[in-house]
Amino acid sequence: MIFDEMFGTEQSPRGPYQDYASWIDQEEAKRLAQKSLDAESLFRRTGITFNVYGQQEAQERLIPFDIVPRILSSREWTRLSKGIEQRVRAINAFLYDIYHRQEILRAGRVPRELISENEAFLPEMIGVEPPGGVYTHIVGIDIVRTGENEFFVLEDNARTPSGVSYMLENRETMLQMFPELFSQVRVQPVSDYPRNLHRSLSETAPSATSGKPVVAVLTPGIHNSAYYEHSFLADQMGAELVEGHDLRLEDGRIAMRTTRGYQAIDVLYRRVDDDFLDPLTFNPTSMLGVPGIMDIYRAGGITIANAPGTGIADDKAIYSYMPDIVEFYTGEKAILKNVPTYRCSEPDALAYVLDNINDLVIKEVHGSGGYGMLVGPAASKRETAAFAKKLKARPKNYIAQPTLSLSTVPILTKAGLAPRHVDLRPFVLVSPGAIRITPGGLTRVALKKGSLVVNSSQGGGTKDTWVLEE
Amino acid sequence: MLGKTAGGLFWMFRYLERSENTARLVEAGARMSLTRSVSGADEWSSILTTAGASLSYAERHDSVEPQKVIDFLLRDKDNPSSVRSIVESARNNARLVRTALTREVWEATNDCYLSLREELSKPIRDRDLPHVLGLIRQQSAYVRGALHGTMMRNDIFDFSRLGTFLERADNTARILDVKYYVLLPSNFNVGSSLDNVQWETILRSVSAERAYQWLHSGDATPVGIADFLILDRRMPRSLAFCYAKICDNLGYLEADYGVRHTSHDLADAVRSQMKDRSIDSIFDIGLHEFLIGLIRDTNALGQQIERDYRFNG
Numbered sequence: 001m002i003f004d005e006m007f008g009t010e011q012s013p014r015g016p017y018q019d020y021a022s023w024i025d026q027e028e029a030k031r032l033a034q035k036s037l038d039a040e041s042l043f044r045r046t047g048i049t050f051n052v053y054g055q056q057e058a059q060e061r062l063i064p065f066d067i068v069p070r071i072l073s074s075r076e077w078t079r080l081s082k083g084i085e086q087r088v089r090a091i092n093a094f095l096y097d098i099y100h101r102q103e104i105l106r107a108g109r110v111p112r113e114l115i116s117e118n119e120a121f122l123p124e125m126i127g128v129e130p131p132g133g134v135y136t137h138i139v140g141i142d143i144v145r146t147g148e149n150e151f152f153v154l155e156d157n158a159r160t161p162s163g164v165s166y167m168l169e170n171r172e173t174m175l176q177m178f179p180e181l182f183s184q185v186r187v188q189p190v191s192d193y194p195r196n197l198h199r200s201l202s203e204t205a206p207s208a209t210s211g212k213p214v215v216a217v218l219t220p221g222i223h224n225s226a227y228y229e230h231s232f233l234a235d236q237m238g239a240e241l242v243e244g245h246d247l248r249l250e251d252g253r254i255a256m257r258t259t260r261g262y263q264a265i266d267v268l269y270r271r272v273d274d275d276f277l278d279p280l281t282f283n284p285t286s287m288l289g290v291p292g293i294m295d296i297y298r299a300g301g302i303t304i305a306n307a308p309g310t311g312i313a314d315d316k317a318i319y320s321y322m323p324d325i326v327e328f329y330t331g332e333k334a335i336l337k338n339v340p341t342y343r344c345s346e347p348d349a350l351a352y353v354l355d356n357i358n359d360l361v362i363k364e365v366h367g368s369g370g371y372g373m374l375v376g377p378a379a380s381k382r383e384t385a386a387f388a389k390k391l392k393a394r395p396k397n398y399i400a401q402p403t404l405s406l407s408t409v410p411i412l413t414k415a416g417l418a419p420r421h422v423d424l425r426p427f428v429l430v431s432p433g434a435i436r437i438t439p440g441g442l443t444r445v446a447l448k449k450g451s452l453v454v455n456s457s458q459g460g461g462t463k464d465t466w467v468l469e470e
Numbered sequence: 471m472l473g474k475t476a477g478g479l480f481w482m483f484r485y486l487e488r489s490e491n492t493a494r495l496v497e498a499g500a501r502m503s504l505t506r507s508v509s510g511a512d513e514w515s516s517i518l519t520t521a522g523a524s525l526s527y528a529e530r531h532d533s534v535e536p537q538k539v540i541d542f543l544l545r546d547k548d549n550p551s552s553v554r555s556i557v558e559s560a561r562n563n564a565r566l567v568r569t570a571l572t573r574e575v576w577e578a579t580n581d582c583y584l585s586l587r588e589e590l591s592k593p594i595r596d597r598d599l600p601h602v603l604g605l606i607r608q609q610s611a612y613v614r615g616a617l618h619g620t621m622m623r624n625d626i627f628d629f630s631r632l633g634t635f636l637e638r639a640d641n642t643a644r645i646l647d648v649k650y651y652v653l654l655p656s657n658f659n660v661g662s663s664l665d666n667v668q669w670e671t672i673l674r675s676v677s678a679e680r681a682y683q684w685l686h687s688g689d690a691t692p693v694g695i696a697d698f699l700i701l702d703r704r705m706p707r708s709l710a711f712c713y714a715k716i717c718d719n720l721g722y723l724e725a726d727y728g729v730r731h732t733s734h735d736l737a738d739a740v741r742s743q744m745k746d747r748s749i750d751s752i753f754d755i756g757l758h759e760f761l762i763g764l765i766r767d768t769n770a771l772g773q774q775i776e777r778d779y780r781f782n783g
Binding site: 044045046047222227231232234235239240241242243245246256257258259260261 | 471472473474475476562565566568569573576577580581584625629727729779780783
């Protein structure tokens with residue numbers, strides 16, 4: 001039974017959607033269709049696009065936006081945000097532990113080889129004290145829903161989660177399209193995010209900082225798929241948007257080339273992967289990073305957000321241990337459930353997965369963006385056979401999960417409202433003194449009927465996400 | 471401000487100015503073809519020269535024909551200085567410096583790119599040319615309007631304006647230099663008027679035929695036109711005007727940063743060549759020599775600004 005968030009399993013709208021439902025009932029279909037087009041041209045004008053690699057024409061694409069919001073009550077959100085906060089706290093504690101005493105390995109709660117043999121584990125970070133003790137300044141937690149009270153964490157994003165600009169622009173677009181709606185339905189604002197981001201980053205400034213911390217955003221450049229988001233966030237924070245070639249070592253600091261000379265950076269919000277951060281420490285061919293930044297970092301000369309090496313916490317193999325990790329560091333049961341996960345590295349699990357391959361979703365441990373995965377129920381015989389071969393060759397590379405019956409939220413189609421599957425990525429900011437969670441997050445929606453894949457690279461769209469005022 | 475950002479702004483506005491200038495050249499040429507019975511080939515050749523596109527055009531076309539020249543200057547993707555290519559470069563620079571622009575300026579630039587990309591994607595029919603040229607002019611006016619209406623008057627604005635006026639000075643000097651021979655007194659019999667085609671092209675290339683008419687009651691003399699385009703401080707495309715603006719904006723940067731660079735001295739030196747000077751004394755040293763020198767100085771000034779403000783490291 002698929003749970004629809006607007007209608008539940010009934011014909012009448014659920015509580016959080018009541019006001020919206022009575023508003024949309026009054027709207028003419030023609031006006032709504034026009035508003036849909038208006039929204040699209042607004043996105044195009046604003047330039048909210050993502051780049052597609054390897055395509056000459058139409059290099060910049062819009063992520064489709066649907067004008068029907070996804071709505072959560074404040075009660076639903078309070079529960080979710082408690083679970084998110086607990087999980088993010090545990091992730092940071094786990095990272096500190098893994099790069100210091102490794103108590104959790106000593107206690108046998110997480111297998112040692114899962115860490116030591118993991119590419120996302122950076123030996124260079126062992127013993128490093130990140131400023132303020134914060135590893136994951138920005139986290140995105142992917143959550144799916146299957147029923148009235150059934151929420152699951154699908155994935156943690158502890159490296160450089162993206163999509164927050166869509167959360168903000170989706171709201172701006174809705175405010176422009178339907179101002180009257182927001183006076184009828186009270187929605188918690190999201191627009192504080194950039195200010196909170198700046199505040200959070202400033203609060204983790206390194207010891208070398210003198211005066212007001214200088215924050216900069218490091219982007220791989222104009223051709224990166226998320227460049228719009230990088231420039232958007234820098235702009236909203238009032239921070240410089242820098243690339244590797246704008247930076248160099250200067251008097252023991254990382255400094256950016258300005259029109260008046262070099263200026264030291266205190267906090268670098270980097271949107272460049274670990275591997276490209278420092279050619280002297282990691283990938284020697286990288287042109288995107290800054291040679292020597294890791295030495296400055298270790299010496300307390302700069303804050304790198306997120307810290308290098310956080311990938312060990314959002315690895316899909318580690319994911320299956322998250323309930324234990326939460327319990328180990330918080331002493332509490334995890335508020336948010338994990339999706340049951342089979343680790344193909346374990347022979348019993350592998351046998352089960354191969355037997356039930358048609359009912360499972362199988363993912364690469366290091367994959368992302370919906371690439372390299374098999375959705376069993378939707379795959380052809382040949383695809384399944386090919387995947388099983390890969391799986392048997394390198395079982396450690398894969399995990400498997402049951403196909404969840406994801407909740408749906410209606411989208412506006414030519415034939416009126418029609419249910420489509422959604423997920424939710426709330427964004428969390430971590431500083432030494434506070435964990436700040438923006439109410440809502442980014443709702444991604446699979447636009448194809450019946451599809452469960454919400455990734456923008458695979459034909460997904462987005463919706464504005466509302467958390468109602470109490 | 472990042473050096474890279476200053477450079478991005480400078481080039482963004484150079485490119486925008488250049489696209490407008492190219493459109494204006496094409497407009498002057500098209501007008502000639504329509505209203506004058508002379509064969510247009512010479513005029514179109516000099517337009518290509520002014521746009522700095524003669525060589526690249528010759529590589530692709532055997533003969534100078536209005537249709538081909540228009541297509542080459544406005545929409546040829548392989549011509550890096552076609553309006554289509556330049557507007558894309560301007561918009562790429564705008565994306566690079568997105569954090570320095572107001573939302574209005576960015577959106578105007580993005581609109582400019584989107585609408586011209588659409589308009590220039592298909593060959594332009596004769597009857598559509600005025601519309602296309604009008605659109606180019608209108609779109610760059612929107613960007614300029616947004617710049618003036620919404621941007622802070624700080625270093626961001628100064629670098630943007632420097633790009634505009636450096637490009638414009640270069641453009642005006644080129645227009646004059648390509649035609650300098652028709653303005654030379656030796657080619658000009660006392661008492662007779664300039665060949666109408668020639669002076670009309672010059673004035674139309676800077677959208678100043680009407681202004682000139684008002685000031686000089688239609689008396690198109692070489693000295694009058696040269697004076698107007700070189701020394702007249704009221705004329706927003708004259709060399710004196712451009713250099714006054716360049717010096718102003720460099721001056722604001724000097725006051726703001728508290729540093730005087732080599733580029734300040736270079737700009738002042740060029741400006742002083744035109745201050746309190748009569749057009750006769752320019753003809754005395756040679757118009758061509760003067761213009762060539764000015765183009766060279768402007769180029770050197772651009773490079774010096776680039777170094778002084780660390781555009782590239």
